[in-house]
Amino acid sequence: MGVYVLHFDPPFQHARHYIGFTMDTTPDRRLKEHLTGRGSPLVYAAHKAGCKITVAKWWKSGCRNFERWLKNRADVYKWCLCCGFCTRRPATMATWKKIRAKRK
Ligand SMILES: [Zn+2]
Numbered sequence: 199m200g201v202y203v204l205h206f207d208p209p210f211q212h213a214r215h216y217i218g219f220t221m222d223t224t225p226d227r228r229l230k231e232h233l234t235g236r237g238s239p240l241v242y243a244a245h246k247a248g249c250k251i252t253v254a255k256w257w258k259s260g261c262r263n264f265e266r267w268l269k270n271r272a273d274v275y276k277w278c279l280c281c282g283f284c285t286r287r288p289a290t291m292a293t294w295k296k297i298r299a300k301r302k
Pocket of ligand 1: 214275278279280281
């Protein structure tokens, strides 16, 4: 399983990224589902509108809680390899685990 970031080029309306989770060992099959309308309606709409959709980041062994955390941060562009204008050290799964450990 893992968590992936899809990058839309050009951005689709307000959306430049999509964060998703899959039980698969790679995001490939899930991406194919998105592009054929069996995944997120947003990704499908972006694809239909002519956006190029790239898997910009893949966290192997990312879980659903990690996906949720990424979504809440709303700064996914920092990790996106397509945007590539990360000025600070982006948060990683290690950061997430540290924060989670503190909360316990
Ligand atoms: Zn991006």
